[in-house]
Amino acid sequence: MPPHPETWLRVRPAGLYCEPGDFYIDPLRPVERAIITHAHADHARPGHNRVLASAETLAIMRARMGVERAGTSQQPLAQGETLTINDVAIQLIPAGHVLGSCQIVMDFQGSRAIVSGDYKRRADPTCSAFMPLPCDVFVTEATFGLPVFRHPNATDEIAKLLASLKLFPERTHVVGCYALGKTQRLIALLRQAGYDQPIYLHGALQKLCALYENFGIPLGDLRPATIAVRAELRGALVLAPPSAIADRWARRLDDPVTAAASGWMRIRQRAKSGGIELPLIISDHADWDELCTTIIDMQAPEIWITHGNEEALIHQATLMGRRARALRLIGYGEDDAA
Amino acid sequence: MKPFADLLERLLYSPGRLAKIALLRDYFATTPDPDRGYALAAMAGALRFPGAKAATLRKLAADRTDPTLFALSYDFVGDLAETIALIWPGSAAFQPPSLPEIVDTLAGTKRDDVPVLLADWLDRSDPSTRIALIKLLTGGLRVGASLRLAKTAIAEIAALGADDIEEIWHGLEAPYLPLFNWIEGRTPRPDPASAPVFRPVMLAHPLEARDIATLDWSAYRAEYKYDGIRIQLVSTPGGTRLYSRTADDISASFPDIMANMKAHAVLDGELLVARHGVIAPFNDLQQRLNRKKPSAKLQQQYPVCIRLYDILFDGTEDVRALPFDTRRTRLEAWYATHTPPAMDLSPQIPFTAEADLAALRSTARTDGIEGLMLKRGDSAYLPGRPRAAWWKWKRDPLTLDCVLMYAQRGHGRRSSFYSDYTFGVWDNETLTPIGKAYSGYTDDELTTLDQWIRAHTTARFGPVREVEKHIVLEIAFDAAQISPRHKSGIALRFPRILRIRTDKPAHEADTIATARSLVGLEAKQDQGTLSPETPARR
Numbered sequence: 001m002p003p004h005p006e007t008w009l010r011v012r013p014a015g016l017y018c019e020p021g022d023f024y025i026d027p028l029r030p031v032e033r034a035i036i037t038h039a040h041a042d043h044a045r046p047g048h049n050r051v052l053a054s055a056e057t058l059a060i061m062r063a064r065m066g067v068e069r070a071g072t073s074q075q076p077l078a079q080g081e082t083l084t085i086n087d088v089a090i091q092l093i094p095a096g097h098v099l100g101s102c103q104i105v106m107d108f109q110g111s112r113a114i115v116s117g118d119y120k121r122r123a124d125p126t127c128s129a130f131m132p133l134p135c136d137v138f139v140t141e142a143t144f145g146l147p148v149f150r151h152p153n154a155t156d157e158i159a160k161l162l163a164s165l166k167l168f169p170e171r172t173h174v175v176g177c178y179a180l181g182k183t184q185r186l187i188a189l190l191r192q193a194g195y196d197q198p199i200y201l202h203g204a205l206q207k208l209c210a211l212y213e214n215f216g217i218p219l220g221d222l223r224p225a226t227i228a229v230r231a232e233l234r235g236a237l238v239l240a241p242p243s244a245i246a247d248r249w250a251r252r253l254d255d256p257v258t259a260a261a262s263g264w265m266r267i268r269q270r271a272k273s274g275g276i277e278l279p280l281i282i283s284d285h286a287d288w289d290e291l292c293t294t295i296i297d298m299q300a301p302e303i304w305i306t307h308g309n310e311e312a313l314i315h316q317a318t319l320m321g322r323r324a325r326a327l328r329l330i331g332y333g334e335d336d337a338a
Numbered sequence: 339m340k341p342f343a344d345l346l347e348r349l350l351y352s353p354g355r356l357a358k359i360a361l362l363r364d365y366f367a368t369t370p371d372p373d374r375g376y377a378l379a380a381m382a383g384a385l386r387f388p389g390a391k392a393a394t395l396r397k398l399a400a401d402r403t404d405p406t407l408f409a410l411s412y413d414f415v416g417d418l419a420e421t422i423a424l425i426w427p428g429s430a431a432f433q434p435p436s437l438p439e440i441v442d443t444l445a446g447t448k449r450d451d452v453p454v455l456l457a458d459w460l461d462r463s464d465p466s467t468r469i470a471l472i473k474l475l476t477g478g479l480r481v482g483a484s485l486r487l488a489k490t491a492i493a494e495i496a497a498l499g500a501d502d503i504e505e506i507w508h509g510l511e512a513p514y515l516p517l518f519n520w521i522e523g524r525t526p527r528p529d530p531a532s533a534p535v536f537r538p539v540m541l542a543h544p545l546e547a548r549d550i551a552t553l554d555w556s557a558y559r560a561e562y563k564y565d566g567i568r569i570q571l572v573s574t575p576g577g578t579r580l581y582s583r584t585a586d587d588i589s590a591s592f593p594d595i596m597a598n599m600k601a602h603a604v605l606d607g608e609l610l611v612a613r614h615g616v617i618a619p620f621n622d623l624q625q626r627l628n629r630k631k632p633s634a635k636l637q638q639q640y641p642v643c644i645r646l647y648d649i650l651f652d653g654t655e656d657v658r659a660l661p662f663d664t665r666r667t668r669l670e671a672w673y674a675t676h677t678p679p680a681m682d683l684s685p686q687i688p689f690t691a692e693a694d695l696a697a698l699r700s701t702a703r704t705d706g707i708e709g710l711m712l713k714r715g716d717s718a719y720l721p722g723r724p725r726a727a728w729w730k731w732k733r734d735p736l737t738l739d740c741v742l743m744y745a746q747r748g749h750g751r752r753s754s755f756y757s758d759y760t761f762g763v764w765d766n767e768t769l770t771p772i773g774k775a776y777s778g779y780t781d782d783e784l785t786t787l788d789q790w791i792r793a794h795t796t797a798r799f800g801p802v803r804e805v806e807k808h809i810v811l812e813i814a815f816d817a818a819q820i821s822p823r824h825k826s827g828i829a830l831r832f833p834r835i836l837r838i839r840t841d842k843p844a845h846e847a848d849t850i851a852t853a854r855s856l857v858g859l860e861a862k863q864d865q866g867t868l869s870p871e872t873p874a875r876r
Contacts, residue, residue, distance in 0.1 A: 147403070148411045148424035152464070167364055168357065246753045255354075255751065266424065266465075267415055268350070273801070275753040277351045312410045319404065 002110035005137040005302075008088075009106075009113055011327050016115065016139070016306070018106060021088035023052075025104055025115050026332075034071070035090065037117025038101035039064065040180060042332050046070065052077055054092055056100025056215060060180065063211050079128075095119040096130035097284050098181030099212060105133060114298065115139040115306075120283065121290040122154065125188040126181070126217050132297035139327070140294065142308030143285040144263050147316075151263055151287040157280045158189045164257060164278055165237065172233045172253040173278070176242035176260040179205050181284050183239055184212045186261055187219045189282075190237070200225035200233060202240035202249070230254050246275045263287065295320060307332040339434045339463070341369055342377045343470035349482035353749045358483045362491035366518075375513025376437040380474055381481050381488050384512055387444055389452040390475035395422055398457050402427060419478060423460075423468035430461040438513070440471070486584055496521045501538035501721040504585045509533035532576040536585045537604055537650050537658075538721030539570060542711060542728035549729070550692070557716070559662065560687040560695055563709040563730055564645060565620050566610035567627070571644060573599050574654065591629050594637050594680065595644060601676040605669075606648035606719075607684070611640045617707070620831070621819060646673065647684040647711075650719055658719035665719065699733055708816065709733045735814035735832075736856050739839055739847045741769055742809040745791045746802045748776060755784055756791040756803065759835070761811050763826070765850040769807060772826045772853060778814070778834035787838070810839040810847050818856045828853050 008019050015027040023033040030047035037043055037053075039060035044053075051058065051071030055078070061070040077083055079102075083090045087109070092102035097118045104115040112135040119130050119141065144151075165173055177183045183205045190199065198221040201209060209219055225238045234254055244250060245258050263283030264270045271279035286294060295303055295317055303317045303324040310326040317324035345365045352358050366374050379385050399408065399422040408425060415421045435443075440459070447455055456475070460468050473479040489507070490500040503517070509530035510517055516528040545553075568583040578599050580589045589596055592609070611618040611626065618640070625640050626632060649669040650658050657665055666686070673683055687710070689695050699710050709732035717727040740761035748757035758776040762769035779787065790809065797804040814836040821829035828850075 146411050146414055147407050147427075148415055148421060150424070150465070167360060246747075248754055251754055257357075258753065268420060269416060271351060275353075275747070275749060277353065277357070278348075279351065309410070309414070312407055315404070315406050315410075 005113040021085045054100040054102050093131045094128035099127045113137040120286050126184045134299040137302045138298040138300035139304045142305045142313040144287050145309035145313035147288045149287045151283050154282045157282050158193050169235045172256045174238040174256045176245040191220050198223045200238040204241050340467050343467040346470050347466050359491045366492050372513035373437050379512030382485050387475045389449045392476045419472040423465050426460050434463040434467045435459045504538050506530045508535040532574050534572040534574045534577040534579040536581045541723045542730040545729040545731040558712040561684050561711045562707050563711045564608040565708040566608040569609045571605045573602050598678045602653050604651035607644045607646040612643050643680040645684045661716045663715040737814050740813050741844045741847045755788045763848050763850050770826045773830040773833040775833045807844050810842040812836040
């Protein structure tokens with residue numbers, strides 16, 4: 001009888017650890033061998049010795065933290081390839097979260113566990129779509145693990161932004177969005193909607209946009225916002241990290257409409273307290289329906305939840321006839337990437 | 339309903355007045371009748387849905403959701419209507435009901451059938467429409483814009499001002515077709531005929547030092563400026579109404595006033611609480627405001643009166659074009675003829691020179707008086723603030739030197755600045771917060787304070803920063819009142835920052851004892867020397 005994943009996957013202070021393979025997944029502190037689901041700062045941390053991830057994730061890690069801190073040795077694993085480490089067969093399959101984001105598939109002595117990392121099921125022109133695969137244990141995130149979170153169509157939210165640009169043609173529209181993933185998805189969605197004006201970028205967003213373009217994702221006419229003159233930005237669209245839109249950086253903008261693109265914008269109080277004038281509910285995380293659908297699609301009798309609103313999703317998974325428990329990993333989901 | 343829900347959502351998040359007007363204007367210019375008219379009625383609070391209750395909706399939601407998930411969600415969201423709207427498992431195709439459909443259908447639906455109807459509407463809607471729908475039906479609709487702003491936006495479509503709408507507003511009813519027909523140039527302006535409509539009020543400019551030097555004092559008449567609320571009392575063959583300065587119909591709150599108005603006229607005056615001829619503090623008047631149905635006891639405890647200072651219609655005759663002096667004569671004659679109880683005339687203050695008035699004004703600090711009014715004897719009654727016609731000459735504010743304790747970021751244009759300040763005074767060795775101010779400084783001062791606050795933060799509580807106790811702010815305010823609700827026991831009225839006292843070290847700031855003595859000052863003042871004649875009781 002194949003060994004239950006709870007006998008070979010354990011939670012340690014450094015993170016989720018695969019014992020027979022002797023590696024961690026998205027470890028929270030420097031380790032000897034790490035497999036990284038995606039390059040967001042809370043999952044991809046600096047200072048590991050050997051790092052295994054998709055080529056895109058590795059490239060983003062190098063761009064963000066420098067070659068030295070992105071792992072002493074980096075090993076890319078392409079989709080469709082299998083790497084066996086001490087009897088554990090490892091595959092990376094798309095998670096649909098951001099460029100390069102993958103689920104980690106582990107097969108050990110006939111038993112299979114899949115760690116989702118962060119994921120979504122919606123179409124995203126900037127990354128490969130989530131791939132469901134049957135398994136014995138599915139380790140899922142639950143950032144939006146409450147039934148109040150049902151993300152609207154991203155295209156409708158983009159239409160809201162474009163309508164506002166039309167209604168306030170004199171005002172700069174500044175959208176707070178996370179540098180990795182959200183920014184590029186937003187730009188790609190705007191281009192899909194026919195917006196072909198230049199888009200101005202805060203300095204912190206430029207490097208990753210260039211990297212996306214190098215991976216063959218065209219983003220159109222992008223210009224630095226920092227050196228643009230006030231008048232040029234009137235009626236224009238500016239993207240900046242969430243921390244910058246309501247702070248001193250934004251003072252260079254003339255009477256801006258402050259927008260933010262995040263799944264949290266669903267909750268009015270969140271948007272209000274952030275001083276957001278135009279909330280855009282666009283998320284790179286699965287909403288409640290996607291979480292529930294994925295539980296069915298993965299055909300796993302057992303669900304482990306890493307981070308987010310665990311309690312509600314455990315309750316729901318139990319109603320759906322699954323065994324479910326929280327791993328209580330501390331340290332994920334602490335940025336604004338939602 | 340969907341466009342209205344979208345409008346409400348954007349108004350909720352938009353801090354700027356101009357942005358709100360742009361949103362409202364866009365909505366009213368592009369939404370068809372009668373939808374926009376019902377939206378306007380919803381904003382005016384003129385739609386009532388007695389059949390729909392919050393409990394009904396709660397039960398509907400409970401029937402369709404898992405109780406554990408609902409409880410966890412409500413706990414997270416914090417607002418019941420929003421929780422229901424978000425968790426509602428919308429099943430039908432997106433086809434939200436229109437506002438006219440909601441109004442018409444509910445009017446013809448038996449109470450027992452309402453839940454089924456609501457469930458169907460919620461099924462056909464998206465979350466933002468559901469929130470608006472639930473709040474509208476249960477009476478919890480809070481619009482992020484005043485009715486006045488909606489009127490401003492509608493008037494703008496025809497390049498008019500809000501006052502042009504005010505003059506006919508109270509003769510109109512939902513869905514206001516004649517209003518929109520007129521605004522869009524299809525019909526002439528609706529005639530309010532004999533309806534008791536509100537007339538736009540005439541307002542005064544603050545008198546600044548530079549105006550004082552050039553003023554032709556002999557052309558002006560002086561009255562006290564009262565610390566009550568400005569009202570307009572309208573009585574026509576079509577009915578009697580009491581309006582606030584902003585055209586809100588407050589008749590229901592003041593049955594005692596309404597009962598006394600028997601003769602036709604449109605009168606301008608101040609609503610005050612007065613006992614035995616002595617005007618009570620503004621605090622007392624507040625007990626009577628926003629009460630839909632004041633009890634007999636409340637009416638007796640806080641007796642209101644109106645101090646009249648102008649007449650707009652004498653009987654049915656429009657006298658607004660007459661000079662102020664002539665209107666005053668007409669007002670006195672009207673008053674002498676009808677002698678309405680609980681009303682009196684605002685006395686004119688005889689004076690020969692500016693010095694007489696300046697002396698009066700500087701000592702004017704008693705309950706119910708906040709300064710002087712100067713009105714040109716030859717001025718017609720015009721809406722808005724015509725230049726040099728009426729002046730308000732407020733007494734100098736009281737001041738306290740306080741220490742900046744906490745700072746919070748502002749909203750809108752000021753969202754990147756720490757612009758809201760909590761300040762305190764010394765109570766022995768510690769500082770006690772005494773008030774909060776977010777105005778009075780220049781842009782340069784704001785930038786300086788913002789930088790200083792960021793560099794001298796000692797603790798953070800969410801959006802609030804506690805700062806080193808170093809900056810002394812000279813705070814101006816109109817009055818200090820005893821308040822058991824405040825930690826310091828004192829509430830300041832209209833506090834604002836007069837200047838930043840860079841010359842003063844924090845330990846030399848004022849004490850709580852000094853602050854309390856300012857409350858005392860008001861009470862100790864001999865009212866007899868200042869107060870105008872007491873209201874006539876007949």
